[in-house]
Amino acid sequence: MRDYIIGMGKFVYQKVKDQKGTLKNRLVNGYSPGGDAQFNIDAAAEDAVFEYIQKQEVPIAFYTEDGGLKLFGENPQYILIVDPIDGTRPAAAGLEMSCISIALAAYKPNAQIKDIEFAFLLELKTGAYMYGDIYSDCIHYEGFQGELPNLSEVKEIKNMFWS
Structure with missing residues (x-):
């Protein structure tokens, strides 16, 4: 699944990058079920996710902020x-604090954060990304100048700092 989610992240990044002027358009097109304002760039990115999933033809469930839960294929x-x-x-605003976030877990009706097996983050400003999974001690990354920032060894969620 590593290649699948890295491929998805790069595909969405390219589609978003090709949307000249869409990112800076601040017209609110509605609100997600979670209450977040949705912009043109959100719709373009959601469409790219769906396009990628269709092209791969892999049976998969997926959840996005705008679209909610959808099933593609059987089982x-x-x-x-x-x-x-x-x-x-x-x-x-052109800040690095925006990314494409993808997590993947075994499909079950009550999947939770603790079930995540694969994770991927790609910076929208730079295209740099990092990938990790529960099966390997190393993090795969590309596009950063030098080594990744010092990653914390904290494993207890209650002791983590979130941003």
């Missing part, structure tokens, strides 16, 4: 949790 083995524009406002 999906995995569920993708995708925020194709995680941080729309920082992205519009």
